[in-house]
Amino acid sequence: MRRGQKTISDLGLGNVRLRQMNVLEVDEGFGEFDYIIAHGLYSWTPVAVRDKILAIARAHTHRQGVAFVSYNTMPGGHVRTMVREMMLHHIGGAEDPAIHLEKARELLRLIAMGRPEPDTLEAAVATYAVELLERTDSALYHDDLCDIYEPVYFHEFAAHAAGHDLQYLGEANPQEA
Ligand SMILES: C[S@@+](CC[C@H](N)C(=O)[O-])C[C@H]1O[C@@H](n2cnc3c(N)ncnc32)[C@H](O)[C@@H]1O
Structure with missing residues (x-):
């Protein structure tokens, strides 16, 4: 958090706000975004949090918005x-x-x-x-060595996203598609 604040002030950015919070506490007042990035969360959290990540992606992106959700994959x-x-x-x-x-x-x-x-x-x-x-x-x-580590198959992730009325768009690295 401190490092992030320093970067923001070093770059003189006026439209960036950092908040440290529990995903489960995100509510309707959180706002709407063009992009939502959830990196390094999905495969390390319990079902309720994973579900909330996708619920947030659905509820808090603009109509044409994009959510980037990284997750660890099976079978690797x-x-x-x-x-x-x-x-x-x-x-x-x-x-x-x-x-x-x-x-x-x-x-x-x-x-x-x-x-x-x-x-x-x-x-x-x-x-x-x-x-x-x-x-x-x-x-x-x-x-x-953490408590939860659950890689999922692509089809499982895509089905979970579809259950939240989200459309799969593509891989962050197109060569991995
Ligand atoms: C494997 S670490 C990944 C850290 C970082 N994103 C990265 O890729 O280096 C998983 C992270 O999920 C966070 N986390 C777990 N449950 C969370 C929750 N309910 N809300 C917000 N963060 C959570 C943990 O604090 C931890 O930092």
């Missing part, structure tokens, strides 16, 4: 989920976040070493472990 999400579940099992009942990170990285180092002749799945898991070892404490803790 299986690999991430596998590594996440292994880390959480290795962490066990530890409560201290510092211990979570230490134990998670201990396991990641082991997985990253790989096996002499890995099959395709083992190689994918080891590659992802190497990637995770490069993450900051904050990214590893909040993105992969």
Whole structure:
């Protein structure tokens, strides 16, 4: 928040307002927008929040407005989920976040070493472990060791959006469509 305020003042922007709030508290008075961006939320939140994100997209965009909602996808999400579940099992009942990170990285180092002749799945898991070892404490803790991580299939997301009377427009990166 402080960093955002500083950027706004450094750039001398007069039409930007930052608010930190719970998605569930957005009400009718929130306003109407051309674009609504919900990045890094959908796959990390409970059903009620996911539903509210799309309800907000429907209720608070102009008629021609666009909502950008990022989410993690299946089937690729299986690999991430596998590594996440292994880390959480290795962490066990530890409560201290510092211990979570230490134990998670201990396991990641082991997985990253790989096996002499890995099959395709083992190689994918080891590659992802190497990637995770490069993450900051904050990214590893909040993105992969958090309580909820639920990647969804495109058809599930599209059906959820349609249920809110939203039309799928396209991928943010057209090459991924
Ligand atoms: C995996 S993090 C992603 C953070 C960031 N968007 C990014 O991509 O780096 C998930 C974020 O969702 C936020 N979050 C979870 N439930 C929320 C809610 N009900 N309202 C607003 N934010 C929420 C958490 O505070 C957390 O910062």
